Amino acid sequence: MNQVGSLAPVKRISEKVSVQTPEQIQFEFELAGVSARMMAYLLDLLIRAGIISVVSTILVLTTSWASEGLSAGLVLILAFVVEWGYNTLLEWRFNGVTPGKKALGIRVVRTDGVSIDFVRSAMRNFLRAADIFPFFYAAGVLTMFFTGTQRRLGDLAADTMVIREKRSPLRELPPLPSNLVEIPTGALMQLGIRDRDLTIIDEFFRRRHLFSEDRADEIAAVLGDPVAKKLKIEGEDPELVLAGMLVAGNEVRSSWYGRSTATSIPGTAGGAR
Amino acid sequence: MEQRRARWERLEHVLRRLETGRSGKIDQHELDEFVHLYRMACSDLARARSQDLGDDVESYLNAIVARGHKQFRPRTSPDRRHFFEFFTRDFPRAVRAQKWYVLAATLLFVVPIVITAWAVVNDPDIAYSLSDPAQLEMLTDAYAEGHQGGRSEGEDSLMTGFYVHNNVGIAFRCFATGVFFGLGSIFFLVLNGVMGGAVGAYICVAGYSESFLSFVIGHGAFELTAIVLSGATGIKLGMILVNPGPYSRIDALKLKSRQMINVVLGAAAMLLVAALLEGFWSPSGAAPMIKFIVGGVLWVLVISYLMLAGRVGESR
Structure with missing residues (x-):
């Protein structure tokens, strides 16, 4: 634990972009990297090839009795429509997602986080012709490295970016151990426990099931032993001390903020219940 | 908290419906509800940050606010x-x-x-x-x-x-x-x-x-x-x-x-x-x-x- 804290801060490669809503709330998007976008592209390429082969088979079967030239001409037009229309129309119609992007969990949005419209979709996808220059999207990948926000030429011209769709489930607070060490709220306040400390304990219990028994004991010891020492209750199971702290802390907090449940702070008052 | 959680889940539900794109089935009432719930989630996110309620709550709210935000879009769909x-x-x-x-x-x-x-x-x-x-x-x-x-x-x-x-x-x-x-x-x-x-x-x-x-x-x-x-x-x-x-x-x-x-x-x-x-x-x-x-x-x-x-x- 302490080792992690002593490491020099590392600049993360998967960068985040902050967006402010009209409600003056900042939130973050995580940018999709080159590899995810390349995989999505390859998937879409496969799907495109699939569409072309299936539809052109149908076209040939239904029109070649008239003339073979007609079927060939229709197949060429189909290839054109799929090549230039696939991304443009899908990204426009489905809020910046194509099947390939969906599979990789990425999405195109405006740089202010809003869904793209037709003009932007057309712009970023027509400019693929420039990104692909001179081969294998070299120009696009280079600009992705240099812009720092992972945007290719088409993204720059259309003012769009590709983000990772994050689904982060809200974990339930599992029931605390019933044999917890009861800690008087007064004692807790004397220790100078801050919101942040309670939050850490709260998160420890939310993730308790992810740790092995030994690991949980280890973490609980780091968090709980100093408190136990101050409260002169050494020897108690640190995990049970932590549970006691959380209950006491939430009591304190709800007495501060919690005039009613509706105005209390999420994650705390309810946690105590 | 339970009330809020129910609200967030309701927001997620509406979001899922909006995201699947069948917006034709979503009536005005539901849209109003979405806007309301989204605003509440925004303010919850701000609170979660200022009161340091932990990465869990924060990243969860961050994610739903981001999803909600994307639903606002300029109305420009070419028609006939x-x-x-x-x-x-x-x-x-x-x-x-x-x-x-x-x-x-x-x-x-x-x-x-x-x-x-x-x-x-x-x-x-x-x-x-x-x-x-x-x-x-x-x-x-x-x-x-x-x-x-x-x-x-x-x-x-x-x-x-x-x-x-x-x-x-x-x-x-x-x-x-x-x-x-x-x-x-x-x-x-x-x-x-x-x-x-x-x-x-x-x-x-x-x-x-x-x-x-x-x-x-x-x-x-x-x-x-x-x-x-x-x-x-x-x-x-x-x-x-x-x-x-x-x-x-x-x-x-x-x-x-x-x-x-x-x-x-x-x-x-x-x-x-x-x-x-x-x-x-x-x-x-x-x-x-x-x-x-x-x-x-x-x-x-x-x-x-x-x-x-x-x-x-x-x-x-």
Whole structure:
């Protein structure tokens, strides 16, 4: 634990972009990297090839009795429509997602986080012709490295970016151990426990099931032993001390903020219940 | 907390419905509810941050606020009325809005044609160094045969498909490479001019000028104009990047992007018409004189369409 804290801060490669809503709330998007976008592209390429082969088979079967030239001409037009229309129309119609992007969990949005419209979709996808220059999207990948926000030429011209769709489930607070060490709220306040400390304990219990028994004991010891020492209750199971702290802390907090449940702070008052 | 959690879950539920895109099924009441829930989630996120409620709650709220935020979008979905107005108004206006670029692109295309044609007329061998000799011979032979017999319908369809696939692709490329500060578009315009001039002049020198010119004039009205228009838009794209004026480059682009996309889409539509003409009309067995007259009329129509359509109510 302490080792992690002593490491020099590392600049993360998967960068985040902050967006402010009209409600003056900042939130973050995580940018999709080159590899995810390349995989999505390859998937879409496969799907495109699939569409072309299936539809052109149908076209040939239904029109070649008239003339073979007609079927060939229709197949060429189909290839054109799929090549230039696939991304443009899908990204426009489905809020910046194509099947390939969906599979990789990425999405195109405006740089202010809003869904793209037709003009932007057309712009970023027509400019693929420039990104692909001179081969294998070299120009696009280079600009992705240099812009720092992972945007290719088409993204720059259309003012769009590709983000990772994050689904982060809200974990339930599992029931605390019933044999917890009861800690008087007064004692807790004397220790100078801050919101942040309670939050850490709260998160420890939310993730308790992810740790092995030994690991949980280890973490609980780091968090709980100093408190136990101050409260002169050494020897108690640190995990049970932590549970006691959380209950006491939430009591304190709800007495501060919690005039009613509706105005209390999420994650705390309810946690105590 | 339980109330909030229920609210967030309700928001997630509405979001899922919005995201699956069947917005037709979502009534006004639900939309109002969404906006309300979203605002609440925003303020919950702010609280979660200021009161340090932990990464779990924060990243969860961050994610749903981000999802909600994406649902707000400008209402711009082309419908049938848009489609009609695009051709009667938006496209020609967008072309006129960049008329100086169109003029520049025309020169960049026509001047190389004239110079190489002049050079090839003086010394036909030059054509061999500008174009593949085998292909030149093949083209010359094709025009030598002429189109008296016309072509089979099948062959016409095949060639139409080929022209769509090939020429619209060229036009898009001609536009897109303008992002390299206009250089790509200029390159493609000049290159197409040089090749066209060399091949055309070579065929004329070989004595098949009537067959060649009567073939080209009809669809040329659409095809050559469209290539020039997409090249012009590419140059404009590049120039905005070179000199964005009082705006940031991104803002300058944003201001003009609808216009530029309109011209490129219009050019693509013109190339579809060109492909049909080039596939079915140009190689037909009609007398060269008729092809010249029809071709001339088409040129006049195309140019006056671009210059005059949608003038009524146009802001200067």
